[in-house]
């Protein structure tokens with residue numbers, strides 16, 4: 001654990017909290033972190049109480065004293081947030097952005113300085129230390145900046161470094177990915193109720209089925225389609241069930257979903273650029 005870094009969060013929502021929970025275990029001491037937001041003072045106090053971090057209302061001051069500035073507001077709010085803190089940004093800082101769709105170039109532009117920016121796409125499983133995070137460096141980010149970002153995100157799961165052009169796809173795949181799994185679980189729970197299973201029993205069975213399948217995928221070298229076939233006895237129940245999924249074009253629906261989420265990431269970045277150009 002380093003003793004020299006100080007970290008300012010601009011935005012104190014669910015992703016900020018998930019990161020703080022991980023970072024304060026091995027990356028830094030809670031007192032090295034200061035959290036800021038737009039207006040919700042009670043939320044800052046809550047984070048202060050829970051994790052022992054500092055809470056501040058003056059974001060510019062928080063940024064002035066930080067080595068790492070973490071942007072954790074929604075993409076639509078970043079221009080306003082950066083306008084408030086840009087005067088305090090120094091060239092030797094690292095700006096770490098969690099924002100879906102927003103490029104490092106846009107962040108550099110909003111910072112009004114040649115500053116190191118690393119764009120990251122974690123997911124909400126960071127809250128339990130199991131995020132799948134991808135990161136990419138901007139024009140002024142060095143190997144060392146990427147390494148620092150990697151270490152930071154490793155406190156909440158696994159980290160892979162990708163070219164920035166891949167981050168829209170990563171966002172559509174693993175950034176939004178937990179929601180797809182939850183949607184499947186919702187569907188399974190509804191189906192279980194329809195076929196008359198008691199709610200708690202169904203919930204336990206579904207959860208263990210998901211965990212078991214995920215562990216199998218992790219432990220085995222086999223392709224998912226092979227693992228699927230191993231469940232599927234000829235003329236059995238699985239075959240009958242999968243045929244229905246095929247009739248409903250399940251795999252096509254998933255592919256379209258991920259493509260659309262990927263395109264939406266690009267749209268969020270472009271919408272911000274338009275808003276900046278018009279302001």
Ligand SMILES: NC(=O)C1=CN([C@@H]2O[C@H](COP(=O)(O)OP(=O)(O)OC[C@H]3O[C@@H](n4cnc5c(N)ncnc54)[C@H](OP(=O)(O)O)[C@@H]3O)[C@@H](O)[C@H]2O)C=CC1
Nearest residue numbers: 011012013014015037038039040072073074077081099100
């Ligand atoms: N949720 C997810 O699954 C994931 C989200 N992301 C990205 O992480 C970012 C944060 O998402 P999430 O934590 O879900 O968002 P939340 O809505 O939970 O939190 C947003 C935070 O931003 C603050 N904020 C808004 N405007 C400003 C401003 N002008 N200045 C300072 N702070 C501001 C809000 O403060 P206040 O309450 O006071 O308005 C709030 O604390 C997003 O950009 C998203 O794309 C990335 C990966 C996964």
Ligand SMILES: O=C(O)[C@@H]1CCC=N1
Nearest residue numbers: 100123171175176177
């Ligand atoms: O839905 C969103 O825009 C954010 C980014 C990835 C997950 N949640």
